[in-house]
Amino acid sequence: MITVSNLEVQYGKRVLFKDVNLKFTPGNCYGVIGANGAGKSTFLKVLSGDVTPSRGSVSFGPSERLSVLKQDHFEFDEHTVLDTVLMGHQPLWTIMNEKNALYAKPDFSDEDGIKVGELEEKFAEMDGWNAESDAANLLSGLGIKEHLHYELMGHLNAKEKVRVLLAQALFGKPDNLLLDEPTNDLDVNTIMWLENYLSNYENTVLVVSHDRHFLDAISTHIIDIDYSDINLFSGNYSFWYESSQLAARQQANQNKKAEE
Incomplete structure (x- = not known):
């Protein structure tokens, strides 16, 4: 769940939006x-913490995890494709590395054994034993063939990197998921896979997209950012469009009657 309170973003004299109070809840896209x-x-970017608002706050549910579709296609060039996806769940990735580092110690002590036991317990709670197979399934669903899973990201082309970064964002089913133009460079079959995945997603998702058909397929609500306001509407894009056109016609008729 994401709660936005009294949010305002202003650059110089330009106000992007102000007095925004919204709540985004699980099970909705x-x-x-x-x-x-x-x-x-x-x-x-304000929701993810990458941009600091001029006023107001953004909060999440207790212990909830946030995942964002990365836009830097070169950030993970020195990592394998599979590791890049696993790094999408940072708490799990940290535990995996700590665990492996302890096991690799030549002078493994009793204290190290106790620490490893604690890490193994946390690892199991996070479903860590299925992490690699889950990551591989996401990659395959997004069209990344198995022979590429252990390649360095730097060896992939731009379209392949987009798909890996999308798998990274989805990995571990984060409580809150932010996707900015996720269908860029995806083919029709992969877009359909993503539509199905997000339509059945049980947590909170926010998606920026210019693809109206994609928004129709996945959205339970529409957030319309317009003239310094952010308004929330129930329904998908087509429902919002038809409603907005009806409202515009009604307003035009009222204006005409007022003039008469």
């Missing part, structure tokens, strides 16, 4: 729409 430059990506 929120499609974020708005004109170019309206602040869609900035809004997601």
